[in-house]
Structures are given as structure tokens and as C-alpha cells.
Amino acid sequence: MSSSQGGWRDLRLVLRPFLATQPRALLWGGVLAAATVLAGMALLGLSGWFITATALAGLHAATAFTFDVFMPSAGIRLLALGRTASRYGERLVTHDASFGVLAALRVRLFRGWARPGAAHQLAMRPSRLLFRLTSDIDALESLYLRLLVPAAAALGAALLAGVVLGFMHIGVGLVLLLWLVAVGWGLVLFIARRAQRPAVRRAHGIEALRARTVDLVAGQTDLVMAGRADAQREALMNADARLAKADLALNRLETSAGAAYGVAGTLTLVGVLLAVGVLVGEGAIGAPAAALGLLVALTATEPFAALRRGALDAGRTWLAVRRLAPRLAPDEARPGVAVVEPGAAWAVSLAHLSAAHFGSGIPALNDVSLAIAPGERVALVGASGAGKSTLLAVIAGEIAPLAGSVSAEPACLLTQRTELFQDSLRDNLRLADPAADDSRLWSALQSAGLAGDVRAFPAGLDTALGEGGLGLSGGQSRRLALARLLLRPVPLWLLDEPTEALDAAIAHDVLQRLAKEAGPRTLLIATHLRREAALADRLVCMRQGRIVAELRRGSPAFEAALNALRPD
Ligand SMILES: Nc1ncnc2c1ncn2[C@@H]1O[C@H](COP(=O)(O)OP(=O)(O)OP(=O)(O)O)[C@@H](O)[C@H]1O
16 A cells, blocks of 8 residues: 555544544534634725725715715624624634544543553553654644634635636636635645655654653663763754754745745735726726725635645644554454354364564464363463463453464453552542442442452542552552452453462452352463462463463362462
8 A cells, every 4th residue: 555545544544533523513613714714804805895985986976975884884893793703703613622522532542552562562662652642632733723724714715705706707706716726725735745854853853852851861870870971961962953953944944935925925916906907997897896806815815824834734743643543543352362252162262372472573372272161260370481471461362363263252351460540549440340330339349358448548439549649558459450350241351360479368368259259250360379270170281382281170180280389
């Protein structure tokens, strides 16, 4: 696919949620912007006509008394008031609509970045990508407010000018319309093309400056110890110089663009002046109509000049579109995993599965085949690095398989770490089910054995957690993770060392609750611990990314393997 085709597809991906969120408000914004411009043009045209007509009427006593001054002046007042009202409405509607759309896009993007592949990239370069996330979204504002709305207004202005002049002479009206559209939009396209490179360089320059400044401040001690402080300072200065260069190029272009629009406006005015002069000379129109035509043509060029800012920003906006579109594209929930419907013979079925971690050429799983019946409890055991966590990650859809097939029931993965977000305890729980009410949360906390602790917190469910908030002990964190798991109505639980690092008493309590709450669910547990593996009906032994043995409860080998695991 060519890059321009890709570009249009990206633009469609970004515009779709843009237009779907508040289509009416966005359309109204464009209509009001056009109405403001048209009212301004009509105001100036009518005023020009009125002044000229009044002056001419005053030349003769007969016309001086019969000339109606009230209707045109009432029209002028109406247009002046109308323009103010529509400008106010336009600002209100366009800004409200674009902020609403951007807010909705942010949510979609955060979801997009939470997908397995993207989340991995985000984890590798968090500051850079988070900066992009905010600055790219802001750049999209320009797409609607500085490009689409002024482009609609400019087209309206060209049409009105063409129609007004067309009433005087159809050819003049048509030529003016074509000229305005061709030159006005042509200049926009030309400026946008010329500005693309410096605008993109500027965006990269800001990013580099930020990253280098953060590195210099955060890593001062290390840089000084390694004798690299001066080099880092130099890199910072270079980034600053590159940014200044891009700024200078954009400023120059802005000045040239202003001059180009000035020349185009003057040429328009001269052309229309000559045309209406000829028409007046031929007696086709009077002087007041000529004044009206001239002023309408004069004002019709202004909205095109307003497009200049958008054209200068277009490169940056385009970059934002290209970066954000992949995160907005609809994606499979679990890449490479076929969903098993309820009632199927197997809850999990793996056939000749191979998989590697993102960015690693070495497969962590090799030719793994495994079938787990619904409701079965299976423990994955094996030395550290055998591939247990990787297997759970593939079934959870975190890692796409390299080869082989995977089908599994809808699953929830309990990872080794419990993430606490900087939010209330309530919202930390609601990550698992955004619609859950307090009674459901309390019931999950109760089952997870955390309700008593939460009741003891002065703010209860409103307690702030995470950075700057309350931390939780290891046992409390695991119970919170368990409560989250209970809030997810899925038939398959993937548990990665669920009670590692907990002391024996707490671990046994958590495991007991887990086993009870799991009910008829299918469980797949990766573990080194005897207490966790003891929940299982079958042990699947792994070594170097392969399954080397499967032992069923009741067999001596099962008991032997269980006893070989680490005790409490
Ligand atoms: N993020 C990663 N990137 C690249 N390779 C990885 C990554 N995580 C694990 N691996 C590699 O994949 C292989 C399997 O690791 P995995 O974490 O699945 O083993 P495990 O059996 O769960 O070990 P443990 O019991 O220590 O959790 C190992 O060789 C490991 O080095």
C-alpha cells in the first residue's frame, strides 16, 4: 500500500470517532462559522452600497426625499447584531464540540495503548509515548478548529462572492468563484506542503529537548560520575538549536504566506474593480452595486487568509494523525486466540504452540500441546524460565503465537504484581467492572478477605491509593487483586504465582478463598509452591519451553512431584 493511501486510511480512522462523537455540534460549528463570515461580508457590502446610494441620491432633490434610508440601515444593524451573535455561538459550539471529541478520543487512545503490543511499547518508553499521547491529541484540535471550520467558512465566502458578482455578470461571478477557490485553497495546500517538514522537525525537536532535559535533571549524579554531564549538556543545546531552526523556518513561511495572501487579495480587488468598472461603463450596473461587489470581493479573501494558521500546523497535525491512528484501529481482543464458546469440550486447547516475547528472537515456548477440560484445575510447574508465565500470557492474549493454534474460554490473568493506581480504592476495584456498584464491591472485598481492613480505613472505599495515596501491604494487595478477579465474570482464571511473597498464614487464607470463589471455573496456575499446586487435579511439568510430563492426581508420580515443590 502506498504511503498516501495509508495516510488517507489513517485520517479516516481519526476522523471517524471525531465525527461520530458529536456530529451535529461539529456541523453546527461549521455552519455558524460560515454564517459569521457571510454576515460580515453582507454587512460590508450593504454598507458600501448604502453609502454610495445615499451619496448619489443626495445629488438630486427629488431622489433625496424619496430614498428609503430606513430599510438598509435596519438591515445593517441586523447584520451587525447577527454577526456578533453567530461569532459568539460559533466560538461556543466549535470549542465545546472539539473539546468533547478530544476527551472521547483520549479514552479510546488510552484503551488502544492498553492493548498487549502497544502496552509493551509504552512500558519500554513511557515518558516519550505519554508526551506524544498528550501533544498529539492537542495537535488534532487544529484539524477541526483551524482547518475544517475555516475551510468551510472560506468556501461559503467564495460562493457568496461568486453569487453576488454573478447577479451583476454571470462570467465575472464564475471567474471570481473559481479564482478564490483555486488561489485560496491552492495557497493553503502549498503552505501546508512547505510547512510539513519544519512542523514535523519542530515536533521532534520539542520531544528531544524534553527527553534530554529530563535525562540531565534525573540522571545528574550518574552523568557526573561517568564524566558525561558536558556531553549531555551539549546534546541538550543541540536539540534546542534544532528546535530554534525549525521555529525560524516556520516563522519565515508564515511571513511569506501572509505576503502571498496579501498579494492575492490585492489582485482580486484589482480584477473585481476593473470588472465592475467595465460593467458600470456599459450601464449594466450602477455605482452602488459596484461598491457592493467590490467590498464583497474584498471580504471574501479574508477567510482564506485565516486558513494560514491551520496550513502551517498541518504537518504537525498529519504527524499526530499518523501516530494515533494505529491505536484507534479496531483490534482483536486477544490476538491469535480463538474464543471457546460455553459448552465446548475443552476450556483451553493448545496445538503445537510456539511463542516468543516481544523483541526476542528466541522462542520461549516450543511445540506445546495441551487440552484442559472445563472446570479442571491445572498447575504449571517447572524451573524458573521454563515458560510458565509465557504460556499464561499467550492464553491471555498478551503475546501472539508464532506458530500453532490456541483456543480458550474468556479468561482473566492474575499477574505476579498487583498494580495500584493513583485513584480511590473504589475505582481501583472498578477497573475490573466499571459498572459495579458499592454493594457488589463490598461483596467482592468480603469474599477476598479485605472488607475488614477497608472498613477500618477512615475513608473506606474513598481511600486514595497509589502514588501519594495509601500503600497496601503485600497481603492486602493480593486480596485486592483477588477482589478484582472476582468482579470479572469469566469462566477461566489464569493465576501466575498468586501467593508468592506472602507469609504462610496469609497465603493459605488467600488460597482458600480463591479455591472457594473459583467454584466451577477452570483454573490454570503457574507456580513453584506446593500450597498452590495442591489446588490442582493435574500437574503439567515444563522445561525449556516444552511440556515434559503431565501427572494426574492420585498417581504416585503426582504426589512425588508435589512433594518436590517448595514448601511454605
Ligand atoms: N519480557 C521478556 N522478554 C524477553 N524474554 C523474556 C521475557 N520474559 C521472559 N522471557 C524469557 O522467556 C523464557 C520463559 O520465561 P517465563 O517468564 O515464561 O518463565 P517462568 O517459567 O514463568 O519463570 P518464573 O517461574 O521465574 O516466573 C525465559 O527464557 C525468559 O528469559
